[in-house]
Amino acid sequence: MGEQADTVPLMGFRAPLSAEIALARAAAGLSRLAGAGGGTTVPGKLLWKLDPGAVDRLAARLPLGAALVSATNGKTTTSAMAARILAPVARLAHNRSGANLVSGVASALLASRGAELGLFEVDEAALPEVARRLRPRAVCLGNLFRDQLDRYGELELVAARWRAAVEELPGETALMVNGDDPQVGDLAHGHAQATVFGLDDPRHASPTLQHAADSKWCVRCGTPYVYEAAYIGHLGDYRCPSCGHARPHLDVVARAVDLHGLEGISFELETPEGSSRVELSVPGLYNVYNALAAAALTRALGVPLESIVAGLQGFSAAFGRFERIALGDRTLLTLLIKNPAGANEVVRTLVAGDPPHVLLIALNDEIADGRDVSWIWDVDFEPLLGSLERLVATGERAAELALRFKYAGLPEDAIEVVPELDAALDRGLELTPAGAELVALPTYTAMLALRELVAGRGFVRPYWEEAAA
Amino acid sequence: MRIAVGHLFPDYLNIYADRGNIAVLTRRAAWRGHELEVEAIGAGDELRPGAHDLYYIGGGQDREQELIAPALAALGEPLREAVSGGAALLAVCGGYQLLGRAYRDQSGDELPGVGLFPLHTVAGDRRMIGDVLLECELEPGERRTLAGFENHAGRTYLDEGAEPLGRVLAGFGNDGESGYEGCRAGRAIGTYLHGPLLPRNPWLADWLLAQALAQRTGEAPSFEPLADDLEAAAHEVSAGRARTRGGRY
Numbered sequence: 001m002g003e004q005a006d007t008v009p010l011m012g013f014r015a016p017l018s019a020e021i022a023l024a025r026a027a028a029g030l031s032r033l034a035g036a037g038g039g040t041t042v043p044g045k046l047l048w049k050l051d052p053g054a055v056d057r058l059a060a061r062l063p064l065g066a067a068l069v070s071a072t073n074g075k076t077t078t079s080a081m082a083a084r085i086l087a088p089v090a091r092l093a094h095n096r097s098g099a100n101l102v103s104g105v106a107s108a109l110l111a112s113r114g115a116e117l118g119l120f121e122v123d124e125a126a127l128p129e130v131a132r133r134l135r136p137r138a139v140c141l142g143n144l145f146r147d148q149l150d151r152y153g154e155l156e157l158v159a160a161r162w163r164a165a166v167e168e169l170p171g172e173t174a175l176m177v178n179g180d181d182p183q184v185g186d187l188a189h190g191h192a193q194a195t196v197f198g199l200d201d202p203r204h205a206s207p208t209l210q211h212a213a214d215s216k217w218c219v220r221c222g223t224p225y226v227y228e229a230a231y232i233g234h235l236g237d238y239r240c241p242s243c244g245h246a247r248p249h250l251d252v253v254a255r256a257v258d259l260h261g262l263e264g265i266s267f268e269l270e271t272p273e274g275s276s277r278v279e280l281s282v283p284g285l286y287n288v289y290n291a292l293a294a295a296a297l298t299r300a301l302g303v304p305l306e307s308i309v310a311g312l313q314g315f316s317a318a319f320g321r322f323e324r325i326a327l328g329d330r331t332l333l334t335l336l337i338k339n340p341a342g343a344n345e346v347v348r349t350l351v352a353g354d355p356p357h358v359l360l361i362a363l364n365d366e367i368a369d370g371r372d373v374s375w376i377w378d379v380d381f382e383p384l385l386g387s388l389e390r391l392v393a394t395g396e397r398a399a400e401l402a403l404r405f406k407y408a409g410l411p412e413d414a415i416e417v418v419p420e421l422d423a424a425l426d427r428g429l430e431l432t433p434a435g436a437e438l439v440a441l442p443t444y445t446a447m448l449a450l451r452e453l454v455a456g457r458g459f460v461r462p463y464w465e466e467a468a469a
Numbered sequence: 470m471r472i473a474v475g476h477l478f479p480d481y482l483n484i485y486a487d488r489g490n491i492a493v494l495t496r497r498a499a500w501r502g503h504e505l506e507v508e509a510i511g512a513g514d515e516l517r518p519g520a521h522d523l524y525y526i527g528g529g530q531d532r533e534q535e536l537i538a539p540a541l542a543a544l545g546e547p548l549r550e551a552v553s554g555g556a557a558l559l560a561v562c563g564g565y566q567l568l569g570r571a572y573r574d575q576s577g578d579e580l581p582g583v584g585l586f587p588l589h590t591v592a593g594d595r596r597m598i599g600d601v602l603l604e605c606e607l608e609p610g611e612r613r614t615l616a617g618f619e620n621h622a623g624r625t626y627l628d629e630g631a632e633p634l635g636r637v638l639a640g641f642g643n644d645g646e647s648g649y650e651g652c653r654a655g656r657a658i659g660t661y662l663h664g665p666l667l668p669r670n671p672w673l674a675d676w677l678l679a680q681a682l683a684q685r686t687g688e689a690p691s692f693e694p695l696a697d698d699l700e701a702a703a704h705e706v707s708a709g710r711a712r713t714r715g716g717r718y
Binding site: 146149154155156216217222224365371372373374375376377378396397399400402403404406407408409412415417 | 485
């Protein structure tokens with residue numbers, strides 16, 4: 001990435017590798033040997049305990065610096081797209097499996113000897129701390145939706161922390177924000193190096209604001225926004241009728257979007273340097289936003305438009321987000337669900353394709369899933385009912401999920417509660433005709449468990465092996 | 470029979486899947502041959518005592534609560550009149566707080582309340598978050614449990630002699646100290662429990678529907694039981710969560 005690389009200050013010295021760093025690296029190997037989930041965060045957690053400042057020093061060794069991606073929805077996919085774009089130009093330290101707290105970033109840094117550029121997705125709540133420690137050269141902020149209120153607290157609190165984190169960023173740090181999200185778009189205000197991205201294609205607007213829309217009130221004066229177009233939740237082209245606060249000017253834009261069911265999407269990517277048609281092999285309007293975010297971020301890192309487009313077009317799927325796995329003569333399509341806005345888009349995408357007759361939904365309530373499962377009642381599952389003949393409800397809170405569909409109007413005899421995931425997978429496959437596809441919608445820990453289960457049957461490699469490949 | 474429901478500020482107060490509670494009321498009424506008609510009541514709307522048999526108000530984030538508190542307080546007098554005239558009511562989380570006399574937020578500003586429940590709420594530093602299990606006795610001799618999830622910074626203090634909704638078996642409750650949760654005033658119930666509350670506690674949904682019908686006919690009907698196996702299973706898991714990982718005093 002020629003020109004940009006020259007602007008990165010050369011390091012005057014390299015901090016010596018401390019004993020703690022060596023110890024934590026050894027722990028990664030040990031935890032893999034012990035079968036503890038590939039050692040994704042074990043070494044990072046150890047290092048974080050032994051010497052919190054080591055994260056800063058490891059990051060400072062990256063000659064091309066670090067880029068951060070955060071959002072309620074899409075941070076794993078956005079980073080995976082950015083990684084695909086950046087792979088030909090830089091050796092990356094990247095937390096691709098989604099371990100996105102400080103310890104996960106530390107683990108990725110430990111595991112990536114010789115990396116030139118850090119690319120990290122960061123948990124919304126962890127962003128201020130990670131930004132403070134890494135002094136990133138680019139930060140890309142996607143969206144804020146209600147998510148795991150038991151863990152993050154109210155949306156306003158996260159937004160306030162982001163505002164403070166952005167104010168602390170060095171002036172030369174490139175900031176990319178989604179202008180379609182009123183709270184996030186407003187962060188560009190006052191930052192010199194800000195790029196605003198967004199979607200402009202009213203044909204794909206929802207007729208009304210979705211139930212899961214959150215930031216519906218003007219960030220300045222509290223009046224309800226008027227939407228020229230609302231695309232996903234509260235993301236769209238908004239204007240306050242009272243004080244005039246409106247979506248900022250878009251620098252990186254997606255126009256003329258075509259959705260091709262579950263097969264993919266295409267759109268016109270417009271940047272100040274030119275525009276190009278992008279064909280993506282992942283579905284849904286939400287992936288247009290992810291691609292825009294990845295394009296804006298890599299553009300700021302100096303990647304030319306044609307390389308951005310090539311990277312996006314070569315992208316297939318991020319870990320567990322949209323994965324097709326062949327299981328003998330059937331396929332399993334896994335789409336992660338974790339909060340109302342994200343799950344709504346998954347539902348919208350499924351319905352726009354070939355709507356499923358059999359559905360496996362796995363609801364867990366571990367910390368990473370959110371202990372409060374009330375969010376499933378804010379998801380618009382109703383459009384699925386038209387075609388759904390059988391629901392296999394599984395996971396720790398399978399009964400709660402079954403109730404969600406019962407009270408949506410699915411007949412009780414169409415609902416099977418099978419709390420154990422392996423039995424539920426078998427049942428789902430049994431209900432799926434040979435040659436057909438079983439759609440599974442797991443929450444985060446259920447997705448990990450499902451992947452492990454399928455890997456245990458020899459159908460998919462564990463992700464740490466893929467990462468090493 | 471038609472049951473008229475007034476849903477207060479659904480656009481602003483809906484943070485904890487409040488529409489799940491409405492869905493449960495609607496279906497369970499329909500399974501008994503009654504039709505729930507839900508009307509949204511927002512800022513500037515009129516609230517006519519006697520026009521509704523049941524009121525519902527959900528929870529919001531601090532910002533939303535601040536935005537609607539004045540408009541809600543302006544409906545205070547007719548709402549109090551409607552409930553003292555016999556209408557049933559369920560208030561959850563933020564709505565519960567706002568139906569008290571006042572809510573003092575973290576910055577010390579006081580939001581006016583409706584004064585329907587004899588209580589006041591003060592925002593604390595630490596949020597009380599976790600699964601909760603209560604024991605209630607809404608009808609003499611009928612002890613039932615309620616399982617839900619709580620997530621609130623507010624500490625709610627009941628006035629001397631006010632009736633709580635239930636005794637906390639596991640979790641924090643109103644203020645994390647008293648051992649009580651929620652408030653009951655006649656046919657009005659206020660609580661921090663969401664989850665949402667009614668799907669996994671269908672007996673309370675039936676109680677509210679019976680109270681709403683009592684407002685209309687003068688007598689609470691006794692409903693035939695429904696097949697509530699899924700509800701019972703969900704209740705059991707939720708109650709177990711409260712016992713093993715609910716908040717501790």
